[in-house]
Amino acid sequence: MTEAASSPPASRIGGTDVRKISKIDIGLKRRYAAERRFRTYGLLAVTIAICFLVALFGSIVSRGYTAFQQTRISMIVDFDPSIIAPNGDRSAAAVMSGNAFRFDDLIAASLQKTLEIDPNDEDALYDGLDLLSKGSAPMLRSMIAADPSLIGTKRSVDFYATGDVDAFIKGSIRADIPESQRLIKDKHIVLIEKLEKEGALRLAFNTGLFTNGASTRPEMAGVGVALVGSLYMMLVVLVLSLPLGVAGSIYLEEFAPKNRWTDLIEVNINNLAAVPSIVYGLLGLAVFINFAHLPRSASLVGGLVLTLTTLPTIIIATRAALKAVPPSIREAGLGVGASKMQTVFHHVLPLAMPGVLTGTIIGLAHALGETAPLLMIGMKAFVVEYPTTPFDPATALPTQIYMWATEPERAFTERTSAAIIVLLAFLLAMNSLAIILRRAFERRW
Amino acid sequence: MSAVQATTAFDTVRTPDPANRPIKIHTASVKVTYGQKEALHGVSIDIPERAVTAFIGPSGCGKSTFLRCINRMNDTIAGARVEGTIKLDDQDIYDPDLDVVELRARVGMVFQKPNPFPKSIFDNVAYGPRIHGLARSKADLEEIVVTSLQKASLFNEVKDRLNEPGTGLSGGQQQRLCIARAIAVSPEVILMDEPCSALDPIATAKVEELIDELRANFTIVIVTHSMQQAARVSQRTAFFHLGHLIEEGPTDHVFTNPLEQRTQDYITGRFG
Numbered sequence: 001m002t003e004a005a006s007s008p009p010a011s012r013i014g015g016t017d018v019r020k021i022s023k024i025d026i027g028l029k030r031r032y033a034a035e036r037r038f039r040t041y042g043l044l045a046v047t048i049a050i051c052f053l054v055a056l057f058g059s060i061v062s063r064g065y066t067a068f069q070q071t072r073i074s075m076i077v078d079f080d081p082s083i084i085a086p087n088g089d090r091s092a093a094a095v096m097s098g099n100a101f102r103f104d105d106l107i108a109a110s111l112q113k114t115l116e117i118d119p120n121d122e123d124a125l126y127d128g129l130d131l132l133s134k135g136s137a138p139m140l141r142s143m144i145a146a147d148p149s150l151i152g153t154k155r156s157v158d159f160y161a162t163g164d165v166d167a168f169i170k171g172s173i174r175a176d177i178p179e180s181q182r183l184i185k186d187k188h189i190v191l192i193e194k195l196e197k198e199g200a201l202r203l204a205f206n207t208g209l210f211t212n213g214a215s216t217r218p219e220m221a222g223v224g225v226a227l228v229g230s231l232y233m234m235l236v237v238l239v240l241s242l243p244l245g246v247a248g249s250i251y252l253e254e255f256a257p258k259n260r261w262t263d264l265i266e267v268n269i270n271n272l273a274a275v276p277s278i279v280y281g282l283l284g285l286a287v288f289i290n291f292a293h294l295p296r297s298a299s300l301v302g303g304l305v306l307t308l309t310t311l312p313t314i315i316i317a318t319r320a321a322l323k324a325v326p327p328s329i330r331e332a333g334l335g336v337g338a339s340k341m342q343t344v345f346h347h348v349l350p351l352a353m354p355g356v357l358t359g360t361i362i363g364l365a366h367a368l369g370e371t372a373p374l375l376m377i378g379m380k381a382f383v384v385e386y387p388t389t390p391f392d393p394a395t396a397l398p399t400q401i402y403m404w405a406t407e408p409e410r411a412f413t414e415r416t417s418a419a420i421i422v423l424l425a426f427l428l429a430m431n432s433l434a435i436i437l438r439r440a441f442e443r444r445w
Numbered sequence: 446m447s448a449v450q451a452t453t454a455f456d457t458v459r460t461p462d463p464a465n466r467p468i469k470i471h472t473a474s475v476k477v478t479y480g481q482k483e484a485l486h487g488v489s490i491d492i493p494e495r496a497v498t499a500f501i502g503p504s505g506c507g508k509s510t511f512l513r514c515i516n517r518m519n520d521t522i523a524g525a526r527v528e529g530t531i532k533l534d535d536q537d538i539y540d541p542d543l544d545v546v547e548l549r550a551r552v553g554m555v556f557q558k559p560n561p562f563p564k565s566i567f568d569n570v571a572y573g574p575r576i577h578g579l580a581r582s583k584a585d586l587e588e589i590v591v592t593s594l595q596k597a598s599l600f601n602e603v604k605d606r607l608n609e610p611g612t613g614l615s616g617g618q619q620q621r622l623c624i625a626r627a628i629a630v631s632p633e634v635i636l637m638d639e640p641c642s643a644l645d646p647i648a649t650a651k652v653e654e655l656i657d658e659l660r661a662n663f664t665i666v667i668v669t670h671s672m673q674q675a676a677r678v679s680q681r682t683a684f685f686h687l688g689h690l691i692e693e694g695p696t697d698h699v700f701t702n703p704l705e706q707r708t709q710d711y712i713t714g715r716f717g
Contacts (some may be wrong), residue, residue, distance in 0.1 A: 258523050328560035332623070334521060336573035337550035338632055346572070347562055 060424075064417025070206035070219065071169045073132060073195060075110045079150045092145040104129070107159070114200055115191060121251035127187050130197070133160035135220040160199070160208070163411030165192065167172040169203065172410050179230070211417060213384040213396065214403075218411030221404070223419050225383045229299045229394030230368060230426075236303025236390060237310055237367050242360050244307075245314030246349075252315075253322045255342050273312035280309045281376030289377060297378040299391035305377060306367040313366060317359020321352035354441040361434035365427050371398040389422035397423045456703045457489065460694030462681065466493035469634060469664040470515060475529035477510050477519065484510045485530065490683055497665045498655060499675035499696065502685035503711065508668045511685070512636050515666065517545050534632070550577055553627030557639040559612035559619035561626070566603050569611040569622055570594060571632035579583035584622045589629055596653050596662075597625035617648020620657060628659075635659065637667040641674065653678050672712055676700050684708045 053379055074248040083102050085094060111128045133139075136159045143148055143157070164183045167173045169192070179186055195201035212222030256262045260416060284305035288294045294301050325348045333343030349356075374380065380399045387394040395403070470492040485507045488688035492498045500508035510519070517538060519525040527664055531538050538548055550573070561569050563663040570590045573579075574612055580586035590607075594600035599621040603614070611622050620640055637656070641649040656665060656678045669675050675682050676696060684705075692705045703709045 072486075158650040326560075328556060328558055329562065330521070331518065331554075332562060332626075333558055334518065334549060335516070335554040335556065336576075336626055337546050338572075338576055339546050342576055346576075351563060 007357050019253065020200065049313055057069050060070060060420050064170070064414060064419075065105055065420045066170045067411075067414040067418030068206050068211060069170075069203045070208065071201065072158045072204045073156045073161050073201050074156050074198060075107075075114045076154055077110045077157045078154050079108065079144065079152060080089035080109070081152050084144060084151050090148045090151055092148060095141060095145040095148065097249050100137060100141065103140045106140060107132065107136055110157075113192055114198065124187075124191075128191055130188060130190060131161055131165050133162050133217055133219045135160065135215065135217050139220075149329045158204070159254045160219040161419050163409050167410040168192065169201070170414075172414070179373055208421075209415065213386065214382045214400075215384065218407070218409050218415060221412070221415060223397060223422060224396045225386055226397045226400035226419070227422075228387055229302070229329050229379065229383075230396045232240045232299035232387065232390040232394065233303040233306055233396060234364055234368060236300060237306045237364060238360075240303070240307040241314055241363065245311050245360070245363075246356055248311075249315045249322060250344055250349065253319050254348065255340070269312050269315055273316060276372070277309050277370055278372035279375030280305050282375060283308065285376050286305075295391055295393070297381045297383070297395075298391050299379075299387060299394045299396070300390035302374050302394075302396060309370060309373065310363040310367045313363035314356075314360050317362070318352065321355025322348060324355065325351045325414040354438040356436045357437045357441065361430050361437070365430045365434075368426060368430070369398055369423065371396075371402055374399050375402070397426070455657060457690045458692040458694075458708075460551075460698050460704070462493055463695060464493075464496075464680070466496055468492070469494040469534065470666075471530070471532040471535075472514075473530040475511065475527065475531060476516055477507070477514060477528075478526045479522070480524040480700070484688055485514075486688045490690055490693055492664065492666060493681065494664050496680040497660050497663070497667060497678050498681045498683065499679035500666065500668045500683050500685060501670075501672060501675050501711070502691075503716065504670075506685040507688040508683075508685040509638055512638055512666060512668050515634070515636055516549050518549075518554065520545060549631050549697075550630050552634040552636060553630060553632035555620070555623050555627055555637045555640045557633065558643050559616055559623055561614070561619050561622050563610060563612050564612045565608045566594075566614070566622060567607040568627045570625050573580070573626060577630055579630065593625040593629040594622075596628050596657070597621045598651065599625055614658055615648070617644050617651055620644060620652055624652070624655060624659075628663075632663065634664045634666065634708070637665065639668050639670060642670060649674070672700070685709060 065214060081088075081090070083105055084090075087094075087101075108125055108129060111117070112125060115124075116126055117124045117128060139159070140157070161169070165188070168175075168184045168189075173182065173184055175182075175184075175189060184192075187213070191200065192209075208220065209222045210227065211224045212220055213225035215221040251263065252262060284301060288301045288304050289296055292306075329347050329351060330343055333347045334340070338346065374396050379394065379396055380403060381393055381395060383393050383395050385392075401416055401419045401423065403413050404419060407413075407416075472491075473489045474487040475485055475489070475621065476483060476487050488507075488511055500512060502508050513519045514527050514531060515533075515538075517527075519527055527539065533548070533552065562572060562574070567590055571580075571586055571592050574586060574589050575675045578590055593598060594603065597680055599618060602618060603622075611619065614622060620643075624635070624640075640656075641652050644652065655676060656667065660680075661664060667675075667679065679696045681693065682696045682699040684691045684699065684703075684707075692699060692703060692708045694704075699708065700712055703712065
């Protein structure tokens with residue numbers, strides 16, 4: 001087409017050369033088509049990826065967001081001294097000891113008043129108690145132990161509803177299925193409606209999700225211990241892997257002679273980055289627990305194992321960042337008489353810092369989500385108490401997710417998704433930090 | 446290989462220095478090998494004090510390699526080996542007892558591409574004196590920085606922005622900053638490896654002017670691709686070709702009346 005348009009005047013001017021150009025033009029069409037095709041593939045791939053991402057996040061958030069709210073039942077409790085401290089001793093130790101069921105009596109009494117149940121109708125009273133978490137009595141007990149001055153007063157207390165009531169309120173247990181298949185029976189629904197009418201039952205922000213430890217009762221379970229465990233592990237990983245990784249890469253990149261041995265080391269570091277993490281877990285089990293006798297399930301051991309998995313990532317990223325520093329900077333440093341060490345630490349490392357930090361934070365984010373090695377060293381434990389040091393037993397966010405995912409209750413299902421949201425939020429925060437740090441350090445130069 | 450080695454017994458054509466300046470750097474049969482490849486086949490030259498000596502020659506002739514031997518910058522290249530003698534004031538610089546860091550403080554270097562540190566202008570110049578502990582106080586350090594910048598004729602252009610990054614300067618200013626940085630540690634010798642090849646003619650003129658001024662206090666060795674530049678700034682010129690030093694002598698002599706045919710061919714543009 002172009003040939004027809006351009007050849008008559010062209011032949012008048014230039015002859016054969018012009019015809020050659022128009023021959024190349026025909027090939028151009030094919031090349032542009034190939035380019036367009038490639039762009040289309042790219043666009044298609046990106047679109048599909050975004051669709052999957054939206055579907056993934058959509059499903060996690062839609063399942064998990066309800067867990068951030070929780071059903072509470074608030075009732076006036078009469079802290080009757082004759083029940084709490086029958087022998088007159090109001091000390092915390094006395095409150096914690098003795099018959100634990102006496103606190104159930106307190107709850108039953110306030111429930112009976114709130115729901116206006118006939119004191120002699122024991123069945124109705126038990127149905128009412130069914131709505132409250134089985135953890136209510138221990139909760140009340142520790143509340144009194146923490147503040148004995150409550151004894152003898154009347155105070156409104158927020159109780160947790162059971163996971164099933166919670167699920168019913170949030171609509172995941174529906175009232176329209178036959179009663180025999182329903183976890184919440186008709187008699188319970190009557191009571192729930194009564195509580196709602198009196199304003200005793202309401203949805204509140206679920207702080208327990210962030211502060212509580214493990215519990216078999218979903219309404220009392222939270223990621224608190226897992227958060228602390230993960231935090232300790234990240235601290236251990238950061239403190240160990242950043243200096244070790246950076247120092248190691250500086251040695252390998254700047255000081256070590258380039259020979260067969262260093263080549264071998266480099267290849268093996270790259271290989272280590274690809275070793276399945278569960279293998280590191282086995283290594284940690286053998287070395288840190290069986291050989292070094294460090295405590296099982298401790299976040300210190302978890303941190304050590306994750307340090308091993310993170311080191312290759314940090315070393316590879318740091319070496320790449322060091323390699324990217326122009327050699328002219330090294331020459332400039334050496335040229336004014338700086339020693340090699342001074343050149344590296346004064347000039348090369350600061351320039352490589354954005355890359356090093358990005359690598360480190362990506363490595364940490366990876367470690368934060370690592371599950372398999374933690375299962376091997378026993379961080380999949382039922383831990384109720386907060387760990388006070390990294391030597392105490394703890395769980396981690398991903399293992400907590402794993403444990404909750406295996407629980408059948410509806411309330412655990414939504415908590416699993418909620419824990420995933422918390423984990424993803426942390427990862428997002430860490431990656432944002434990586435970007436911010438990168439920008440901040442780059443602007444300095 | 447053998448053909449090349451056969452020419453190692455190579456006689457450099459020399460014309461003595463009429464000004465009879467004292468010798469600062471004495472070198473004898475300097476050979477440099479990179480792995481298997483010999484890049485310099487035995488170069489002997491005496492470089493006079495407080496004068497500019499220019500190394501000229503076509504690309505790959507070994508002039509930069511030779512320059513980098515004088516402050517042992519070749520040490521940093523893996524597989525590089527240097528043989529022969531290089532003496533700075535009668536002191537062998539390849540003596541194992543000699544500290545290379547001290548040598549580089551005495552023999553400063555300015556590179557082909559301006560390479561200021563990504564720090565402030567002040568810190569660029571202050572870096573050398575700081576690490577060598579040349580300044581007793583902050584005022585001392587400031588004085589060193591200011592004098593160095595003045596000597597590099599950069600002070601008037603940057604005096605209001607000493608805390609701004611050195612990388613924000615223009616190419617020519619950056620190169621003069623690098624010269625100021627080299628001067629700041631008060632070296633005896635300044636090596637310049639094609640210092641103007643990345644600069645425009647105006648910046649080049651400024652740097653050349655500066656080199657001319659600096660020769661009163663420093664021994665300068667400059668590698669250049671531009672024969673005009675060599676003719677303009679240097680007092681002595683050495684012509685390198687294929688790893689040999691072909692001819693060396695007073696600059697006007699080498700340019701107007703070369704004794705070697707190859708020198709003649711090169712400076713008249715017949716090859717290179």
